[in-house]
Amino acid sequence: MRTQVVIIGGGPSGLLLSQLLHRKGIDTVVLERKTRDYVLGRIRAGVLETGFVNLMREAGVAERMDAESIVHDGTVIAYGEDQFRIDFQQSTGESVVVYGQTELTRDLYDAREAADGKIVFNVENVTIHDAESETPHVTYQCDGQEHRLDCDFVAGCDGFHGVSRQTIPLSVRREYEKLYPFGWLGLLSDTPPVHPELIYSNSERGFALCSQRSWTRSRYYIQCSLSDSPDDWTDQMFWDELRRRLPQKAADELVTGPSIEKSIAPLRSFVTEPMRWGRLFLCGDAAHIVPPTGAKGLNTAASDIHYLYHGLLQFYQEKDSEGIGRYSERALARIWKxxxxxxxxxxxxxxxPEMNQFDLRMQQADIDFLRENKDAQKVFATNYVGLPF
Known part of the structure; x- marks a missing residue:
């Protein structure tokens, strides 16, 4: 079989690239290791920058997002009993929207299936061949049979543990990593959000985040030990600890209920360079990971898709390789920020764990400066709503 672009990974970034290219007449095949239901069962973030929202609209899959998403014009920062709001609209004229990644991915799957897009599930032993040549191909197994896909390009959207990054030789790639000494314990519940916008809270007991998926479904997080397991935390233990980490006003307004899902995510910062090797391109978690604190994980994947999509359009429509040639450079310039x-x-x-009293006072001073200084708030807001592509 032959296609123009093989996309490894059927998550939101791979599906978005496939849908965007389809609308420009460029053929793709998406290879996914799991089933559609498995992919849709993964619980992920849902804060979308303006750039991501615009890509969804360009891909023709924004109708439900535009109707159901929640617009956030700011966010709340809390420290102990003190809290203040950073106004995104006032600082930047932009907003973010909250729309669950599961729903966004469902919209993309529905769009690809309506267009008879080729998605192969339950693939195994994916191998990328001849990526440095002008005639790469991908082999994989499905239902016990070996398959081969010849193509012009390969887009690696297969996450941190996927095959795409590992295909680039160690003599070529360089990796940068920082591991954090804690994780986030997250709980999803069918309860109304404690606040119309997100609350980021720094307490003496550790970090907490009050987030949401809709007006009736909330997502909460607390900083926890990497040695913890979700089974160590009953729902009641989680709610009690969350209350202790919030300002009293928010704690008093918290509505609790049974958890739908609990999980612990370790935190890391990771970047690999380059993000292109021959005709293989890395996108999203295959190339970089961010701590979830700044709501950048899904959004950095979207910026990669933007650069790769436009580079491929330039190649196919204008016979110009400049865009794909500079993909890594352009993507990494935004990723590092x-x-x-x-x-x-x-x-x-x-x-x-290693913070002393001096460190704590310096952290307090940084938060005080952010609260009092409009220029500092503008810098924060500019980054939060998303730097331009």
Missing amino acids: AERFSWTTTMLLHRF
Whole structure:
């Protein structure tokens, strides 16, 4: 079989690239290791930058997002009993929207299936061949049979543990990583959000985040030990600890209920360079990971898709390789800025095991400066709503 672009990974970034290219007449095949139901069962973030929203609209899959998403014009930062709001609209004229990644992915699957897009599920032993040549191909197994896909390009959207990054030789790629000494314990519940916008809280007991998926479904997080297991935490233990980490006003308004899902996510910052090797391109988690503190994970994947999509359009429509040639350079320039924002926000809001009293006072001073200084708030807001592509 032959296609123009093989996309490895059937998550939101791979599906979005496939849908965008389809609308321009460029043929793709998406290879996914799991089933559709498995992919849709993964619980992920849902804060979307303006750039991501615009890509969904360009892909023709924004109708439900535009109807059901919640617009956030700001966010709340809390430290102990003190809290203040950063106004995105006032600082930047932009907003973010909350729309669950599961729903976004469902919309993309529905669009690809309506267009008879080729998605192969339950693939195994995916191998990328001849990526440095002008005639790459991909082999994989499905239902016990070996398959081969010849193509012009391969887009690796298969996550941190996928085959795409590992295909680039160690002599070529360089990896940068920071591991954080804690994780996030997250709980999803069918309860109304405690606040119309997100609350990021730095307490003496550790970080907490009050987020949401809709007006009736909430997602909450607390900083926890990496040695913890979700089974160590009953729902009641989680709710009690969350209350202790919020300002009293928010704690008093918290509505609790049975958990739909509980999980622990470790935190890391990670970047691999380059993001292109021959005709293989890395996108999203295959190339970089950010702590979730700055709501950048899904959004950095979207910026990769933007650069790769436009580079491929330039190649196919204008016979010009400049866009694909500069893909890695352009993507990484934005990625490192997103990494910086996620790193600094993580450092600002979490309690690290090695912090002494001086460190705590410096953290307090940083938060005070952010509360009092409009220029600092503008910098925060500019990064949060998303840097331009």
